[in-house]
Amino acid sequence: MLRGILAFGLGTAGTSGPASVGERGPPPFAESEAPPAPDYANPRAWAAWPGRPSRALQQPGGGLAEGSAHAVDVFYVHPTSFLSRSAWNADAADGPTNRWTDISVLARQASAFNACCRIYAPRYRQASLAAVLDGEEGPRAYDLAYGDVSRAFTHYLETANDGRPFVLMGHSQGALMVRRLLQEHVRGTPLAARMVAAYVVGVAVLEGDFAHDLAGLSPCRGEDDTGCVLSWNTFQAGSDAQSYRARAQGPFLAAHPEGDARLLCNDPVTLAGRARGRGALPGKAGEGNLQALVPGAVTVTCEEGIAMLEVDPALEYAPLPAGNLHYHDVAAFYGDIAADVARRIRAFQGAQS
Numbered sequence: 001m002l003r004g005i006l007a008f009g010l011g012t013a014g015t016s017g018p019a020s021v022g023e024r025g026p027p028p029f030a031e032s033e034a035p036p037a038p039d040y041a042n043p044r045a046w047a048a049w050p051g052r053p054s055r056a057l058q059q060p061g062g063g064l065a066e067g068s069a070h071a072v073d074v075f076y077v078h079p080t081s082f083l084s085r086s087a088w089n090a091d092a093a094d095g096p097t098n099r100w101t102d103i104s105v106l107a108r109q110a111s112a113f114n115a116c117c118r119i120y121a122p123r124y125r126q127a128s129l130a131a132v133l134d135g136e137e138g139p140r141a142y143d144l145a146y147g148d149v150s151r152a153f154t155h156y157l158e159t160a161n162d163g164r165p166f167v168l169m170g171h172s173q174g175a176l177m178v179r180r181l182l183q184e185h186v187r188g189t190p191l192a193a194r195m196v197a198a199y200v201v202g203v204a205v206l207e208g209d210f211a212h213d214l215a216g217l218s219p220c221r222g223e224d225d226t227g228c229v230l231s232w233n234t235f236q237a238g239s240d241a242q243s244y245r246a247r248a249q250g251p252f253l254a255a256h257p258e259g260d261a262r263l264l265c266n267d268p269v270t271l272a273g274r275a276r277g278r279g280a281l282p283g284k285a286g287e288g289n290l291q292a293l294v295p296g297a298v299t300v301t302c303e304e305g306i307a308m309l310e311v312d313p314a315l316e317y318a319p320l321p322a323g324n325l326h327y328h329d330v331a332a333f334y335g336d337i338a339a340d341v342a343r344r345i346r347a348f349q350g351a352q353s
Contacts (some may be wrong), residue, residue, distance in 0.1 A: 023176075026088050026130050029140040032331060035091035035125050038148055045092065045260035047078065047106050048121035050160075055107040056119045060281060060334070061292035065114035072196060072345050074117040074167040075156060075181075076110040077149055077174035080203065083129045087124025089142040091146065092123040103286035109171055109241040109330040111290070112337045116345055117167060120160065126173060144178065149177040152344065153185060157307040165348055168198040171330055175203040179214075182229070184348035196348045197341065198229045202329040204248030205231035208259030217263050223272045223340065224347040230340075232267035234332060237301070239323025263305025268333055268340035270302050282315040298332050 026032055042320040048054040050068035056076070057064045080091035081101040090097050101123075110119055125148050131141035168186075170178030179200050186192050197220060210218055210229075220228035235241045249261040269277050277300065279293030297312040309325060309332060312316050319329045325332065 024086055025134075026086050026128075027352070029088055032088055033193050034144060035089055036093070038092040038123055038125070038152070040152050043125050043160075043238070045152070046121065047098065047123055048076070048110060048119045050118040050120070054108040054119070054121070055102040056121060057114055058107045058111045058290050059114070060111075060279075062289040065111075067114055068118055070117050071219050071349075072117045072165045073156075073161060074110075074113040074169055074341075075078065075153060076106075076113070076119060076121040077124075077170035077177040078105045078109070078121060078126075079172035079174045080126060080129065080132060081105065082126050083251075085128070085130045085133075086133050087128055088137065089125040089127060089144050090212065092125050098123060100285075103287060105171070105330075107290060108285060108334075109282060112330065112334050113169065113341060115166065115338055115341050116179045120156050122149060124148035124152065124177075131189045131316070132173075136166065142173070146177055146180050149181065150184065153181055155193075158183045158305050161180065165194050165197045165345070165352075167345075168200075170200060172202040172326065175200045176198060177275070179203070179205070182217060183213055194215070196226055197344050198342075199337070200229055200231045200328055202233060203231070204233065204244075205264040206249065206252050206260065207262045208252060208256060209264075209266055210257060211259065217286075220266050220271065220344075223268075223343055226348040226351065229264070230266050230268065230271070231264045232302075232307045232329065232333075233263070233265075233305075234267075234307045234309050234325040235331050236319050236323035237299075238324060239308070239319075241304075241306045241308075241322070243322065244324070249298060250343075251280040265302035265305045265307055267300060267302070267307045267335040269298075270307070272340070274336075275299050275301070277333060277336050278339055280312075280315055281331040281334040284316060293335050295335070 048056040057067045082097050127141035127145045131138035168178045218228050220230050253261050276296045277298040279295045280297040283291045299310040301308050
């Protein structure tokens with residue numbers, strides 16, 4: 001489950017956020033008291049829900065989307081925004097963490113879908129920075145987090161979906177949650193026929209996964225494919241991403257030595273046969289309006305499963321070590337994601353009619 005969660009895989013839109021990263025480590029997971037479980041019948045347990053104000057309705061350049069009249073839903077799971085080293089999981093009702101979540105990723109990621117879809121985004125007891133860094137105890141924190149996401153998805157399906165087509169979207173920790181939803185809720189069920197696409201971004205998805213963990217699903221090969229999975233990880237052009245590839249592929253090859261361990265790289269720029277992006281979201285997370293998109297500001301080439309980006313310095317994208325652009329996996333493709341999902345929805349609706 002934790003393939004692709006590395007020390008740099010925090011998934012926030014910037015390096016600041018609530019909680020100190022200098023705290024002492026938490027006690028063993030079994031000795032820790034979990035925060036209260038969210039009640040998904042309570043509106044406060046949702047960062048975004050149609051008809052309610054949320055940062056997911058922001059639009060680049062200013063203004064708000066209407067957000068509740070679309071024929072398709074998106075279920076969005078946010079990345080890590082709780083940077084504590086002293087707790088395994090966030091309290092889903094914690095005000096500072098939720099505020100940072102809303103301005104750092106709800107506004108800069110989920111909003112890419114507000115022109116096409118009604119957005120549902122649960123709060124959840126996300127795994128902390130301590131869990132990201134701990135390969136032994138960390139998986140238990142991720143399991144707790146997934147239990148919340150699974151319950152939220154079930155609540156959404158039972159109370160709000162009403163048989164509508166839907167999109168799944170997650171980044172980093174959120175992508176791990178979406179991947180597990182695909183395994184446990186979607187593949188091999190009637191839901192698969194209603195899924196327009198799944199965006200599993202900022203974690204490793206391997207070609208061989210579709211013969212194993214994701215059997216029954218397929219990667220998106222064409223720009224009009226539906227019911228399929230998109231995934232990419234971004235680095236600065238010219239960076240050495242071999243360490244990332246090795247850590248992503250190793251657990252898979254250990255379990256499936258004859259499997260196809262190539263990383264899936266089907267970002268919405270190269271998949272559409274383009275080199276330059278339609279519009280990247282510049283700047284850093286913060287209060288106020290989103291800046292206007294900058295067209296042609298990134299050039300993308302998939303190299304051995306990694307989306308290598310030449311980035312206009314005006315975007316102010318600070319890389320992580322080794323040239324990793326994990327924090328900008330979505331912002332760099334913002335306009336392309338919006339165009340990609342709109343095209344897939346049209347194809348889905350055309351096939352249904």
